[in-house]
Amino acid sequence: xxxxxxxxxxxLVLGASLGAAFPVDNVKKSCRLSKYQFLVPHELKAVxxxxxxxxxxxxxxxxxxxxxxxxxKWKIAELSVxxxxxxxxxxxxxxxxxxxxxxxxxxAETRQRPLTFLTQAREDLQVCMxxxxxxxxxxxxxRHWLQKLHTAKETETPGCLEASVILHLFQxxxxxxxxxxxxxxx
Numbered sequence: 689x690x691x692x693x694x695x696x697x698x699x700l701v702l703g704a705s706l707g708a709a710f711p712v713d714n715v716k717k718s719c720r721l722s723k724y725q726f727l728v729p730h731e732l733k734a735v736x737x738x739x740x741x742x743x744x745x746x747x748x749x750x751x752x753x754x755x756x757x758x759x760x761k762w763k764i765a766e767l768s769v770x771x772x773x774x775x776x777x778x779x780x781x782x783x784x785x786x787x788x789x790x791x792x793x794x795x796a797e798t799r800q801r802p803l804t805f806l807t808q809a810r811e812d813l814q815v816c817m818x819x820x821x822x823x824x825x826x827x828x829x830x831r832h833w834l835q836k837l838h839t840a841k842e843t844e845t846p847g848c849l850e851a852s853v854i855l856h857l858f859q860x861x862x863x864x865x866x867x868x869x870x871x872x873x874x
Contacts, residue, residue, distance in 0.1 A: 720812050724868040727861060734801040735857050741798050742854045753848035757840050758856035762829050764866050770824040772867040773817060778837055779860045780810040786853045789846055802857070809864055 764772055787803040790796075826834060840849065853860075 721816055721868040724809060724812075724864050727865060731801070731805045732861070734805070735861065738795075738799045738802050739854055739857060741795060742851075745792075745795065746851065753844070753851050755840055755844050755848050755852040757837060757852050758859055760829075760833060764863050767827065767830060769867070769870050770822065771827050771830045772863070772870075773813065774824070774826055775830055775833070776860075776863050776867045777810070777813055777817065778834060779863060780806055780813060782837065782841070782849070783853050783857065783860055784810055786846070786850050789850065799854075806860075813864075813867075 764775065767775060784803060784806050787799050787806065791799065825831075840852075844852075
């Protein structure tokens, strides 16, 4: 009888020893883009509120911008999944950096929630990209758009970049959704 109770005890001790010898990485992150397949209504309302408030501000200003950064002759559905990921990463990087710029206090408060949401989406996307390191080269369409983005960052005023990002934020959110779906979108 002593022998039978010794076996479970031995298994428990060996299990604990092996667990310590080969630790399990409990903090390993996983790719969680699926949560962006269906965007939460209160996040969409926060983006809509910010866009509407910004449009009111634009009506009162005499800002003239020619940025056509988000006007593309192609649709995201024409891109491969790796190209979509690169596109959304660039769009989220631009959006978060623009929304972090100083703003009028009343507008800064309005854009805080969308900024938090977009920052989280960018971080989730970066986790997914780090899990699958690749040497993917962007397609010609995407490479041309990335160059256009780079040029706009260097030549456009912060105000014009802000206008371009805020007025096209729903397009960025749709691109994020399509990337999360990993299928054809329009």
